[in-house]
Amino acid sequence: MSPFRKRVPLSFPDVGSIEGPLLEVVDLHTSFRTPRGLVRAVDGVSLTLARGRTLGVVGESGSGKTVLSRSIMGLLPGSNVERSGTVRFSGHDLTAMSLAELREVWGMQVALVFQDPMTALNPVVRVGRQITESLRLRVGLDRKAAYDTAVALLKSVGIPAPEQRLKNYPHELSGGMRQRVMIAIALACGPKLLLADEPTTGLDVTVQAQILDLLAAQQRERHMGMILVTHDLGVVANRTDEIVVMYAGRIVEQAPTVELFAHTRMPYTEALLRSIPRLTEASHTRLRAIPGRPPDLAADTQGCRFAPRCPYAQDHCRKEEPPLRTAGQGHQFRCWYPVGSAEGDAALAHNVAARVPAALAFTGTRVRDAGAATVPNGARVP
Amino acid sequence: MPELPSQVSLESESFGSLAVSGAGAQAVAARLPASGILSKKKGLGVTFWVCAAWVALMILLALLASVLPIKAPNYQDYSAVNVGPSAHHLLGTDDLGRDLLSRVIFGSRVSLVIGFVPIIVGLIVGGALGLLAGYRAGPVDTVLNAVSFVLIAFPALLAVMVIEAFWRPLVLWKLTLMFAFVSAPLLFRVIRATTLSFASREFVVAARATGAKTSRILFRELLPNIVPAAVSFALIGVALLIVLEGSLAFLGLSIGLPTSSLGNIINDGVNSNNLQLNPYIALWPSLYIFLLLTALNLMADRLRSYFDLREVTL
Numbered sequence: 001m002s003p004f005r006k007r008v009p010l011s012f013p014d015v016g017s018i019e020g021p022l023l024e025v026v027d028l029h030t031s032f033r034t035p036r037g038l039v040r041a042v043d044g045v046s047l048t049l050a051r052g053r054t055l056g057v058v059g060e061s062g063s064g065k066t067v068l069s070r071s072i073m074g075l076l077p078g079s080n081v082e083r084s085g086t087v088r089f090s091g092h093d094l095t096a097m098s099l100a101e102l103r104e105v106w107g108m109q110v111a112l113v114f115q116d117p118m119t120a121l122n123p124v125v126r127v128g129r130q131i132t133e134s135l136r137l138r139v140g141l142d143r144k145a146a147y148d149t150a151v152a153l154l155k156s157v158g159i160p161a162p163e164q165r166l167k168n169y170p171h172e173l174s175g176g177m178r179q180r181v182m183i184a185i186a187l188a189c190g191p192k193l194l195l196a197d198e199p200t201t202g203l204d205v206t207v208q209a210q211i212l213d214l215l216a217a218q219q220r221e222r223h224m225g226m227i228l229v230t231h232d233l234g235v236v237a238n239r240t241d242e243i244v245v246m247y248a249g250r251i252v253e254q255a256p257t258v259e260l261f262a263h264t265r266m267p268y269t270e271a272l273l274r275s276i277p278r279l280t281e282a283s284h285t286r287l288r289a290i291p292g293r294p295p296d297l298a299a300d301t302q303g304c305r306f307a308p309r310c311p312y313a314q315d316h317c318r319k320e321e322p323p324l325r326t327a328g329q330g331h332q333f334r335c336w337y338p339v340g341s342a343e344g345d346a347a348l349a350h351n352v353a354a355r356v357p358a359a360l361a362f363t364g365t366r367v368r369d370a371g372a373a374t375v376p377n378g379a380r381v382p
Numbered sequence: 383m384p385e386l387p388s389q390v391s392l393e394s395e396s397f398g399s400l401a402v403s404g405a406g407a408q409a410v411a412a413r414l415p416a417s418g419i420l421s422k423k424k425g426l427g428v429t430f431w432v433c434a435a436w437v438a439l440m441i442l443l444a445l446l447a448s449v450l451p452i453k454a455p456n457y458q459d460y461s462a463v464n465v466g467p468s469a470h471h472l473l474g475t476d477d478l479g480r481d482l483l484s485r486v487i488f489g490s491r492v493s494l495v496i497g498f499v500p501i502i503v504g505l506i507v508g509g510a511l512g513l514l515a516g517y518r519a520g521p522v523d524t525v526l527n528a529v530s531f532v533l534i535a536f537p538a539l540l541a542v543m544v545i546e547a548f549w550r551p552l553v554l555w556k557l558t559l560m561f562a563f564v565s566a567p568l569l570f571r572v573i574r575a576t577t578l579s580f581a582s583r584e585f586v587v588a589a590r591a592t593g594a595k596t597s598r599i600l601f602r603e604l605l606p607n608i609v610p611a612a613v614s615f616a617l618i619g620v621a622l623l624i625v626l627e628g629s630l631a632f633l634g635l636s637i638g639l640p641t642s643s644l645g646n647i648i649n650d651g652v653n654s655n656n657l658q659l660n661p662y663i664a665l666w667p668s669l670y671i672f673l674l675l676t677a678l679n680l681m682a683d684r685l686r687s688y689f690d691l692r693e694v695t696l
Contacts, residue, residue, distance in 0.1 A: 003598035075587065079520075106591040120584035124606040130585070134592055185588075
């Protein structure tokens with residue numbers, strides 16, 4: 001009797017013959033039933049991704065990024081979860097699939113690079129078996145072929161002396177090496193879509209950059225679609241084609257990467273960008289953190305979810321949630337008083353004059369000399 | 383457009399030098415010393431093997447007791463009552479003229495069976511249930527957990543005494559069964575807790591995603607991770623059970639006389655004036671227990687630190 005479950009036949013269109021986007025997520029909702037009430041971790045997210053493109057998903061902790069990637073995969077815990085919406089992947093609706101069918105998708109079609117390379121690998125199994133396992137089972141390679149593929153994979157992810165490393169246990173490798181092994185495992189079956197869920201958490205900055213470059217290189221070489229989930233806009237800036245900014249389970253801004261940085265519309269995105277420290281600044285410059293905390297996802301909210309922390313927020317924001325508005329090519333945002341618009345400048349000026357703490361913190365003014373503050377974007381405060 | 387942290391592009395250079403192709407990679411590997419960080423850890427150490435040899439010797443003696451050139455444990459030599467160690471009686475005799483070496487060796491059979499067999503039974507039963515409860519969670523876990531709490535909440539010594547009162551005569555298998563009953567819930571808890579910490583790790587999720595059945599996940603993915611913790615705890619459990627048998631014997635509740643057990647001999651040795659007249663009776667079995675327990679504890683400790691990989695601090 002095989003220790004593995006039976007496989008189901010499931011056909012996927014060939015690489016070249018996919019029509020339309022590789023991945024199409026429509027109105028995805030994922031909620032968890034908890035004693036505190038329904039926690040809406042992903043609340044109506046829609047996105048599309050073409051083959052060979054990279055999408056960055058950005059947001060702070062608890063904004064629903066990880067749950068989004070797990071929801072796309074269908075890798076959610078079995079009980080107390082509600083998921084609705086559709087996830088279409090190269091012609092198949094992943095949300096309508098049985099577990100047996102999903103197993104054909106996982107690894108072979110869609111692969112996930114887990115968040116923490118320190119704990120994701122099995123500590124008592126040699127690296128070699130962890131890589132070859134899926135090759136032998138899923139692709140059906142024999143021992144020799146699987147071993148050769150594993151050597152080639154390790155080489156391609158930049159691990160020197162792969163033959164020796166295959167014999168190592170995970171604890172004998174450094175964090176960066178382990179993340180490379182994880183990427184090799186994810187790439188083993190040649191997926192068409194790679195989800196990288198904060199692949200650099202727990203690694204030091206030097207290694208982070210190496211891992212991200214490696215992912216980008218692999219994505220180009222294999223012409224995969226890739227979703228890069230991170231909390232660091234700096235990470236996605238030159239490695240993605242398009243960026244989705246999430247806040248409290250919702251997409252608050254979505255644009256091609258260059259457009260997003262050049263014409264930021266959403267105050268939350270702006271605040272994220274401003275919170276990145278710059279090398280040109282004098283030392284001991286205060287970090288421009290976003291004041292307040294992300295909202296409680298279990299509570300029913302009215303109006304814009306970012307309003308309590310937003311320097312631009314007006315009464316209108318607190319009453320009515322803004323819809324996704326379009327500005328320019330493929331640029332969507334969720335704000336009544338967008339950054340860089342006349343309404344936005346006026347709203348900020350109004351808030352500074354009214355000494356709203358979020359606005360004062362944003363402009364870097366202390367409360368007592370708020371009267372003569374200059375707002376970025378050039379608007380003079382009366 | 384805001385500037386981005388400049389580290390991003392800077393560090394990608396250093397990667398270039400690392401991801402050298404072919405020949406360079408070999409050179410990097412060659413430069414790693416054989417005893418470097420990537421080589422295997424050192425062995426278990428001298429202490430462990432001395433202790434293991436000692437335990438093995440004790441087990442061997444107990445197994446071969448009936449073929450060893452020693453007197454029968456209940457043979458009474460009336461010409462040598464209460465004598466100290468001599469050429470004739472290597473460890474002396476007790477107040478009834480019985481050879482102490484023979485009694486300790488035959489007595490250790492009882493103690494070793496009572497120490498090891500219930501733990502092995504407990505590891506199999508408690509371990510299997512612990513793996514299942516830790517992995518499955520949900521109602522299975524809740525029920526098994528509650529049962530284990532009830533069993534642990536019973537004071538072991540008292541429970542054994544009460545059962546004994548209704549289940550005479552006392553023979554070895556009954557004691558073994560009762561001790562297994564005492565140790566199984568403890569082993570269950572340790573194994574369940576260790577399983578829990580591994581069950582939610584990504585490699586288990588990945589195994590499920592590849593279609594591995596529950597049995598494969600339990601035995602191939604989880605069990606090897608749990609063995610170190612289980613073994614070191616089990617060795618301490620053996621020591622505890624041997625002491626428990628001693629305590630029961632001291633209360634006159636161990637295996638029925640005249641069969642010797644280490645506890646029985648100690649009990650003999652401290653009864654009436656024996657301790658003043660002939661301290662050897664209590665000394666030898668006590669020393670035996672002391673040395674065996676020390677060896678087991680040292681082994682358990684060494685195993686624990688040997689398998690403690692401390693991955694994250696690497």
